[in-house]
Amino acid sequence: MHILITGAAGMIGRKLTARLIADGSLGGKAVSRMTLHDIVTPEVPADVPWPVEATASDFSLPGEAESLVSARPDVVFHLAAIVSGEAEQEFDKGYRINLDGVWKLFEAIRAQNLASEGAYKPRVVFTSSIAVFGAPFPEAIGDEFFRTPLTSYGTQKAVGELLLADYTRKGFLDGVGIRLPTICVRPGKPNKAASGFFSNIIREPLAGQEAVLPVSEDVRHWHASPRASVGFLLHAATLDGASIGPRRNLSMPGVSVTVGEQIEALRRVAGDAVVARIRREPDPAIVAIVDGWPRNFDTRRAVELGFRAESSFEEIIRVHIEDELGGTIA
């Protein structure tokens, strides 16, 4: 089984690659080849027991998507994207990569499908986002709530979802789109993304560092761990297409908690001294942005189809300690 991962140099791409190497198989079929792609050449882990090709290109440029799928990978994980803030600042770039690039990738797959008279029809796992929803929305967003993005990134992801569903309906590919929750605890350095604090206030105190909380404790949001997110991708890659039906895009399960509940979970796991490293410093700009974000979802379709997230924020913290801190707190 040949697997193509775009956006393979990113945090989720690297974790997905590592997990596939650890498992050696996907859906009961042995992995035999991997193509890792990104705008910069992804690092190839040591001692992979099958051929790995690491390539760098801008897949939205003419010919690049065709080149990427010319070897007809069996499964395509399309993780590459211009992120929300950048897509909002750089309108043309966001549309070129997140809309035209996605369309070009699907077209390149369709060309292989037509050339093979339909024999080639890969599973395409498309990472969408809860940014396809924009306020106002119900307290818990259900499976049939309409897409009303309030960012260009959310618009581009919503278009990708529509294309994925139509190309699947026409039999050109076999797509599953998954809307990831905010990933928490995101490893690495604190970043300046508006959503960064959700992870910062857990990761930094656990590492002995101070973290800034720019919003009030009653802000509620929707989270899943990096491990759960990789699990969503693997499940989406192996799910029986017929069981999904024509509605190919799904909000993934997650944990809905307030910032206050996040902090109390941290206290239970790591104690008062760790929690004391969180410094309150309200930032009206971040408060305003976060105010328009989803708080909770009713993801019954995804749950019925077997997708699983953590069951509590405490579990999300424990996953972080296991996967990033070697099981112990500093």
Add this chain to the structure above:
Amino acid sequence: MHILITGAAGMIGRKLTARLIADGSLGGKAVSRMTLHDIVTPEVPADVPWPVEATASDFSLPGEAESLVSARPDVVFHLAAIVSGEAEQEFDKGYRINLDGVWKLFEAIRAQNLASEGAYKPRVVFTSSIAVFGAPFPEAIGDEFFRTPLTSYGTQKAVGELLLADYTRKGFLDGVGIRLPTICVRPGKPNKAASGFFSNIIREPLAGQEAVLPVSEDVRHWHASPRASVGFLLHAATLDGASIGPRRNLSMPGVSVTVGEQIEALRRVAGDAVVARIRREPDPAIVAIVDGWPRNFDTRRAVELGFRAESSFEEIIRVHIEDELGGTIA
């Protein structure tokens, strides 16, 4: 005020043109110039009291959209589209005109907006379709139901809606998207569109001709007259943008009736002898297609914003008799 109409050679385009000429103004502002565009040169009505340019081109080809908006029309009615059946048969053509062409048009407007430092920001009225919805759906589709198109045409229209909303949000244009009901009674010859019978069974008997009814009388569907549809377009062109908010795409009001109710309305308006010209000839293919179509809508947002359709199917028939038959039945 300079008005551009794409798809001006079509049935609605011609009626919209005639109405604007009869009114002489739009939203209280005098019309001073008109550009009528289609893939074939639209006919220019006689004695129009302002300059009219009639042009033919494929606006999806490089440079054509730019050329169309280079004179900076104040209002753009974008009616041009590849229709549902053709978009399903000719995948590339449908995507080229209905998705890439729409995008190119919005991009051309954006280029003028940027060149004018934001001073040029035309109202763009985009005709979408109830084909953005696909079964299963609730008995009446509300304003917040999600788009699940089951045709490429519906997918392309849903993408156009998303682009319209994002380009509006960013201030590049001032868009309003309207999802027209099935237009009934459609004038002209019987056509082979799957929806043709809804109009055929009214128009043909009224003209002394036999009509074929291919589905059962309990099929329910959603209708508005050509006159009401032109009214939607004019209202969408003049509506205060601030009152609409960021959700720029609206299902238009209409009349939900069963085929049996259509026939009883025809009997009340025109008598038994006219109704006797309807011949039942079930067509399983058409039955299957129509089974996946919307039956009813709850369009409270559009109604609150002042959009008005007919209040009964009888009124739809009377509008047809007034507008197409000179007020009398053959």
